[in-house]
């Protein structure tokens with residue numbers, strides 16, 4: 435399918451779900467790209483994984499009671515972020531195993547809950563792998579508003595997030611409230627993930643958080659550039675991925691993630707200073 | 717002389733176990749003081765107690781503004797930050813919540829970089845620095861707040877002799893106008909360069925100018941070694 439045909443479909447009133455899905459996918463990719471930079475630099479991919487899994491029971495409950503999926507997922511995600519923050523403060527606990535226990539349990543709970551819903555196999559697949567149909571209009575406003583709030587919070591707290599990422603010990607010595615900053619950061623990660631879960635799916639959302647930021651890191655040694663590149667890469671791959679999935683009738687979440695992976699591999703090969711080609715040539 | 721840092725009868729526990737007991741420490745402005753003791757003696761804990769990072773079980777700490785240089789491995793060196801960005805992070809509280817650095821903040825960063833002679837490298841990514849240069853970044857980050865007392869935790873770990881000597885000169889220079897307390901395992905260099913030594917093993921075993929610490933017995937007690945130890949020979953205190 436040509437890009438023009440895609441554009442025509444986007445403006446076709448019979449396919450109103452398509453521009454909605456595209457908007458949500460791109461906005462959540464931008465959010466995930468920005469907060470993903472901190473996630474990648476702090477080496478805390480596990481937090482994204484934990485949140486992605488843990489929002490599942492929230493989605494399942496919301497689905498069962500026909501509530502808002504976004505609200506259900508957000509509540510479950512924030513509860514998880516709070517638990518992880520509290521546990522991660524205690525350095526002597528093996529935090530990844532605690533988190534592993536928590537999020538697999540949460541996931542299991544989600545499966546049990548959703549099995550109570552009639553015709554659950556279809557909705558389960560939709561949650562796990564995402565869906566571009568059936569998104570209510572209201573969600574557009576929720577996602578848009580959340581994107582503004584997340585980006586504003588990052589803008590305002592950027593230097594504090596940098597300080598705790600660079601050196602926690604020093605940040606504490608300087609008197610920064612590391613607990614509250616951690617919690618805020620985890621909540622921002624949660625919001626970005628929850629907004630993306632619907633289109634990308636529970637299992638694949640981690641890629642939206644990690645891959646654009648990791649790709650941007652390969653391309654630059656400057657944080658400001660990285661934080662501009664990551665959302666650009668995420669947003670562009672969401673657009674291209676959705677186009678490809680629409681053209682070839684492939685699942686949207688999977689196609690977007692594979693597009694991101696392609697971008698990452700390309701950067702790995704061709705990045706200006708750290709890429710394979712540059713290193714071989716040097 | 718004025719005390720920039722004074723700890724009186726300080727006790728501190730970690731994980732429910734006693735680590736420091738009855739610690740008396742005084743560091744004066746204009747003095748370069750070394751904190752000596754074996755691994756696990758409580759040097760890091762003493763500094764963290766001085767900074768208020770851990771609760772005291774007993775005793776008091778009075779301190780002027782303190783600058784801290786934690787061990788180098790605490791820092792995320794693969795972070796995409798330039799040297800001047802890393803130093804600026806020391807000002808995060810002074811700049812204030814929700815605010816951006818102004819001209820005065822950058823000027824303070826450049827002054828601190830000038831102080832540690834890293835001006836030429838200020839735009840280099842921190843990941844592309846040598847060990848000695850990295851240590852100087854951390855010192856600049858502490859100096860940017862113009863602290864009354866500078867706490868250095870094992871700044872020489874993993875550095876070669878030339879880098880150690882450059883840093884030692886820098887610290888001695890800084891100690892002219894501030895108080896400097898440095899935890900180190902380089903006993904001979906400390907005895908040679910520092911104005912005062914504090915021998916610590918869970919408590920202060922002895923303290924004073926190097927010339928007053930000629931009794932091998934206090935060194936043996938601090939480091940838990942016998943009279944035949946190389947340590948005593950290296951310090952020129954006899955030994956077999």
Ligand SMILES: Nc1ncnc2c1ncn2[C@@H]1O[C@H](COP(=O)(O)OP(=O)(O)O)[C@@H](O)[C@H]1O
Nearest residue numbers: 730731735753754755756757758759760761762
């Ligand atoms: N988080 C902790 N919990 C319990 N004990 C600790 C902890 N950290 C350090 N310790 C103990 O406290 C003692 C002093 O540690 P530290 O101050 O790091 O010594 P140093 O810096 O002199 O090598 C050590 O014996 C160590 O076993």
Ligand SMILES: [Mg+2]
Nearest residue numbers: 759760761869
């Ligand atoms: Mg130590």
